[in-house]
Amino acid sequence: MSRPRYPQPPASEITPEPVYRARRQLMGLGLASPLLALAGCAGAEDAAPSAAPAATDSADGFRTSETLTTWQDATTYNNFYEFGTGKADPARNAHTLRPAPWTVVVSGEAGTTGTFALEDLLRPHAVQERIYRLRCVEGWSMVLPWQGIPLAEVIRRFNPNSRARYVAFTTLAEPDQMPGIRYPALDWPYREGLRMDEAMNPLTLLATGLYGKDLPNQNGAPLRLVVPWKYGFKSIKSIVRIHFTEQMPVTSWNQSQPNEYGFYSNVNPDVDHPRWSQASERRIAGDGNRVFANRIATLPFNGYGEQVASLYQGMDLRKWF
Numbered sequence: 001m002s003r004p005r006y007p008q009p010p011a012s013e014i015t016p017e018p019v020y021r022a023r024r025q026l027m028g029l030g031l032a033s034p035l036l037a038l039a040g041c042a043g044a045e046d047a048a049p050s051a052a053p054a055a056t057d058s059a060d061g062f063r064t065s066e067t068l069t070t071w072q073d074a075t076t077y078n079n080f081y082e083f084g085t086g087k088a089d090p091a092r093n094a095h096t097l098r099p100a101p102w103t104v105v106v107s108g109e110a111g112t113t114g115t116f117a118l119e120d121l122l123r124p125h126a127v128q129e130r131i132y133r134l135r136c137v138e139g140w141s142m143v144l145p146w147q148g149i150p151l152a153e154v155i156r157r158f159n160p161n162s163r164a165r166y167v168a169f170t171t172l173a174e175p176d177q178m179p180g181i182r183y184p185a186l187d188w189p190y191r192e193g194l195r196m197d198e199a200m201n202p203l204t205l206l207a208t209g210l211y212g213k214d215l216p217n218q219n220g221a222p223l224r225l226v227v228p229w230k231y232g233f234k235s236i237k238s239i240v241r242i243h244f245t246e247q248m249p250v251t252s253w254n255q256s257q258p259n260e261y262g263f264y265s266n267v268n269p270d271v272d273h274p275r276w277s278q279a280s281e282r283r284i285a286g287d288g289n290r291v292f293a294n295r296i297a298t299l300p301f302n303g304y305g306e307q308v309a310s311l312y313q314g315m316d317l318r319k320w321f
């Protein structure tokens with residue numbers, strides 16, 4: 001019997017994968033399916049996607065009934081450059097990561113700061129389940145049931161002060177545990193950040209689990225961010241520091257290629273990456289083959305516009321990409 005390292009929702013609230021998937025089959029086809037017919041047609045990717053949330057999402061955006069990505073795909077097709085830059089590398093190499101014991105440093109512009117055992121960071125909070133789409137900037141996407149706690153709840157406990165305009169996150173960078181950091185794929189440690197109002201949005205999740213199990217190492221054990229309306233690289237894995245700051249923090253991808261990866265990186269089908277279109281995505285879900293997976297239109301804010309578009313009112317999203 002393996003016991004989860006960290007609190008999980010009661011078993012009665014976790015739906016095992018076969019049940020998740022059977023439930024979806026009963027619900028029939030999701031919103032994206034009609035677009036399948038257009039795959040391969042040059043005009044398809046230009047179709048103006050609606051700003052409304054997918055019809056199958058709950059009003060709060062916490063759940064979608066779109067077809068789930070399988071556990072197998074979610075845990076063997078990963079980006080976690082600390083374990084190599086190939087999609088299969090993290091699953092192969094991440095066994096050397098030691099997710100317990102784990103500590104997180106909370107620092108900067110806050111009333112409470114310090115070094116916390118992960119258990120203590122999580123203990124006061126109820127773990128929730130969220131079924132989110134996650135869209136990688138490379139043009140593929142997944143739909144997964146995560147367990148975790150809203151970042152906003154954790155932030156409130158540390159009483160950030162009025163100078164705290166941003167939250168910066170840092171991933172572990174241990175050469176002994178992470179073979180990929182011998183190579184300068186990025187300037188380690190991996191760093192990401194959010195504006196405070198983005199961090200406080202109810203959609204922003206500090207995830208501890210996937211499919212009702214502890215997060216696999218390759219998915220960012222024991223603690224990662226999931227920010228579903230932003231490109232996947234904002235969802236930083238294996239977090240060891242949460243830092244409140246007045247200045248927009250330096251982030252790894254923005255630092256490496258500032259013209260390709262902006263600080264905001266909201267999913268936006270109208271702003272192409274310099275090397276490829278962002279108008280559509282390959283949805284890795286269900287039993288579909290990964291390479292020939294369903295091609296669907298990408299929605300503004302990844303379909304979460306209803307919940308987050310107001311955060312960017314008055315901002316030119318071409319400039320602040």
Ligand SMILES: Nc1nc2c(c(=O)[nH]1)N[C@H]1C(S)=C(S)[C@@H](COP(=O)(O)O)O[C@H]1N2
Nearest residue numbers: 078079080081136171190232233235236237
């Ligand atoms: N520390 C760290 N976090 C990371 C990455 C990484 O290389 N290192 N890759 C990012 C990218 S590009 C994506 S798409 C997601 C992938 O998450 P998944 O492998 O759980 O699907 O993790 C993000 N978080």
Ligand SMILES: [Mo]
Nearest residue numbers: 136137232233
């Ligand atoms: Mo990504």
